[in-house]
Amino acid sequence: MHIADQLLQLLFTGLTLGSIYSLIALALVTTFNITGILNLAQGEFVALGALLAVSMYAAGMPMAAAFTVSVLLVAMLGGFLERFAIHTARGASGLTLIIITIGLSISLRGLALLIWGTETYSLPAFSKGGPLFIGGAAVNPQSLWIFGLTAITLAGLYAFFELTYWGKAVKASVINRAAARLVGINPHTVSFLAFTASGALGAAAGIFIAPITMTTYDMGFMLGLKGFVAAVIGGLSNVGGAVLGGILLGILESYSAGLISSGLKDAIAIIILLAVLLIRPEGIIGAIRERKI
Amino acid sequence: MWKKAILRPAAVLLLFAVPLLIKSNYLLSILIVIGLYTIIVQGLGILMGYAGQVSFGHAAFFGLGGYTVAILTTRFHWPTVLALPAAALLPGVIAAIIGRPTLKLRELYLALATLGFGILVHIAFTEGKELTGGPSGITGIPYLSIGGLTFDSDIKFFYLVWITLFLILAGINNLVRSRVGRALRAISESEHAAENAGIDTAKLKLQAFIFSALLAGLAGGLYAFYVTFISPSPFGFHASVQFVLMAVIGGLGTFWGPLLGAAVVVTLGEFLRWAVPLVIPGAGGEYQIIFFGLILVLLMIFRPEGLGALGKCLKLSPEKMPGTGIPSKDI
Numbered sequence: 320m321h322i323a324d325q326l327l328q329l330l331f332t333g334l335t336l337g338s339i340y341s342l343i344a345l346a347l348v349t350t351f352n353i354t355g356i357l358n359l360a361q362g363e364f365v366a367l368g369a370l371l372a373v374s375m376y377a378a379g380m381p382m383a384a385a386f387t388v389s390v391l392l393v394a395m396l397g398g399f400l401e402r403f404a405i406h407t408a409r410g411a412s413g414l415t416l417i418i419i420t421i422g423l424s425i426s427l428r429g430l431a432l433l434i435w436g437t438e439t440y441s442l443p444a445f446s447k448g449g450p451l452f453i454g455g456a457a458v459n460p461q462s463l464w465i466f467g468l469t470a471i472t473l474a475g476l477y478a479f480f481e482l483t484y485w486g487k488a489v490k491a492s493v494i495n496r497a498a499a500r501l502v503g504i505n506p507h508t509v510s511f512l513a514f515t516a517s518g519a520l521g522a523a524a525g526i527f528i529a530p531i532t533m534t535t536y537d538m539g540f541m542l543g544l545k546g547f548v549a550a551v552i553g554g555l556s557n558v559g560g561a562v563l564g565g566i567l568l569g570i571l572e573s574y575s576a577g578l579i580s581s582g583l584k585d586a587i588a589i590i591i592l593l594a595v596l597l598i599r600p601e602g603i604i605g606a607i608r609e610r611k612i
Numbered sequence: 613m614w615k616k617a618i619l620r621p622a623a624v625l626l627l628f629a630v631p632l633l634i635k636s637n638y639l640l641s642i643l644i645v646i647g648l649y650t651i652i653v654q655g656l657g658i659l660m661g662y663a664g665q666v667s668f669g670h671a672a673f674f675g676l677g678g679y680t681v682a683i684l685t686t687r688f689h690w691p692t693v694l695a696l697p698a699a700a701l702l703p704g705v706i707a708a709i710i711g712r713p714t715l716k717l718r719e720l721y722l723a724l725a726t727l728g729f730g731i732l733v734h735i736a737f738t739e740g741k742e743l744t745g746g747p748s749g750i751t752g753i754p755y756l757s758i759g760g761l762t763f764d765s766d767i768k769f770f771y772l773v774w775i776t777l778f779l780i781l782a783g784i785n786n787l788v789r790s791r792v793g794r795a796l797r798a799i800s801e802s803e804h805a806a807e808n809a810g811i812d813t814a815k816l817k818l819q820a821f822i823f824s825a826l827l828a829g830l831a832g833g834l835y836a837f838y839v840t841f842i843s844p845s846p847f848g849f850h851a852s853v854q855f856v857l858m859a860v861i862g863g864l865g866t867f868w869g870p871l872l873g874a875a876v877v878v879t880l881g882e883f884l885r886w887a888v889p890l891v892i893p894g895a896g897g898e899y900q901i902i903f904f905g906l907i908l909v910l911l912m913i914f915r916p917e918g919l920g921a922l923g924k925c926l927k928l929s930p931e932k933m934p935g936t937g938i939p940s941k942d943i
Contacts, residue, residue: 357720357724404909404913407913408913411912411913414666414719414720415912415916417666417719417720417723418666418856418860418908418912419908419909419913421853421856421905421908422853422857422904422905422906422908422909423905423909424905425853425901426901426902426904426905426906426909427905428901428905429898429899429900429901429902429903429904429905432898432899433888433899540849544727544728544731547724582735582738582739583739585731585735586732589728589732589735592724593725593732596717596721596725596728597714597717
């Protein structure tokens with residue numbers, strides 16, 4: 320393979336990975352903005368979504384139905400966990416809430432281990448047909464589905480926050496909780512909805528990547544972590560920054576794994592995380608942080 | 613006071629008689645593991661309960677201690693008695709280097725940074741090729757020998773670990789009553805107030821961090837000498853979460869808390885390893901984490917001060933309030 324073709328190929332791989340990280344980061348940042356909680360169980364929503372869809376598809380359900388049911392189930396789980404753990408612990412310190420989400424995440428991972436074991440599962444690609452060729456590089460059609468999901472999610476978030484009554488209510492309660500309460504917006508409902516939505520979004524992301532990655536009970540841990548890295552690069556409360564951070568991280572990972580060593584892939588993300596936290600905790604994408612949502 | 617004066621030596625005596633009463637290697641090995649974990653959780657408890665900081669990366673220090681012993685004794689043929697202090701020292705030095713910038717971070721970012729550090733070290737163990745032996749690890753670590761005494765049996769190791777532990781406990785007991793201990797407690801109550809009282813909070817937090825890394829490293833070194841084999845798997849993220857769980861179960865800032873927490877978690881883990889396959893045949897892997905996670909969540913919601921505060925005699929001292937859990941940030 321020509322070196323330019325190889326670089327282009329790695330770029331497409333990086334963009335695909337990066338879109339996934341962006342999706343997870345979007346869910347994290349939206350929840351963080353609304354509730355002030357960094358949900359470390361977000362990665363488990365991704366894993367559970369993928370595993371549930373795999374099981375239902377294997378049981379004979381059509382792909383679209385498996386997708387819908389899986390997304391609904393994980394959304395319900397997200398909402399349930401918010402009621403069960405986050406709502407009951409309201410008023411606790413930020414540290415306590417983080418420990419709670421870490422506890423939830425390892426419980427969910429253990430549950431997935433018990434149900435699905437340590438095997439690796441896979442889903443067929445959403446559309447038939449071989450790879451598309453752009454330049455000298457092959458693009459997996461599933462990557463296009465993933466780009467599409469990211470674009471739709473971004474557009475959907477934008478439309479929700481800018482055009483709908485509920486979106487404006489959420490924005491209001493981010494800007495000023497007390498004032499939003501005074502005009503009849505219940506922050507507890509908003510928090511519940513945020514967790515439900517991030518469950519749905521996580522599950523959707525998991526199902527979209529299931530055809531191109533290894534689907535295992537513990538896939539959520541690293542994916543969730545990389546979502547944080549993407550969010551932290553973007554400054555943790557910045558939606559645009561999170562998307563760019565995810566794509567940046569995906570491309571960096573792809574090039575370092577392809578050109579240096581594949582063992583380095585996971586280390587890169589964490590080195591970036593530590594570097595950003597220690598040097599510039601406000602995020603490195605500072606130019607586009609004029610508003611929170 | 614008289615209660616405490618009788619209770620503690622009696623408990624210690626009872627414990628030291630265990631190997632004479634029970635001839636079960638399984639039980640002894642459990643007690644050794646509880647002792648090793650208690651050493652780690654002692655340090656973590658000081659860091660969390662007194663200095664008010666959290667670490668989700670302490671399994672890394674534990675592992676660094678273990679790998680220091682493994683590498684120095686098998687690759688460089690150091691005498692075992694020198695490798696053990698090195699196992700404590702190296703994590704301490706690393707904590708001193710990373711602690712200064714890291715401890716400046718606020719709670720959320722501190723949790724993420726220590727978590728990241730732990731995973732990075734774990735990747736280094738796995739990817740370390742010749743030095744660390746990669747995923748399969750290092751075998752053939754010699755037994756620890758101090759003077760003419762070689763710790764080659766579970767009974768000898770039991771006494772080594774628990775005597776070490778009680779020396780540390782005695783040291784910490786003095787420490788928390790000293791000026792340093794009062795200063796640390798002041799930080800956990802209110803950092804601003806502590807600073808106004810002339811306490812160098814940054815320095816104390818760093819010292820607590822280094823101290824906790826030293827203890828974790830020491831436990832790691834002892835662990836390597838005990839199992840004589842080391843691999844990356846016991847030093848991952850789940851281990852770090854388990855240490856935090858042990859610290860909060862026992863109650864932060866209590867005397868017996870770390871021991872209680874380690875004992876509860878280890879015993880529960882063993883029980884689940886036995887009970888779950890009876891209910892679900894074919895269950896394998898670390899499914900205990902379901903329950904550990906759930907307990908952690910329930911504790912944080914309903915009893916952040918820990919179970920240690922339940923029994924009156926378990927408290928640090930009668931006049932002290934039970935551990936108040938994880939200090940909330942100053943508002």
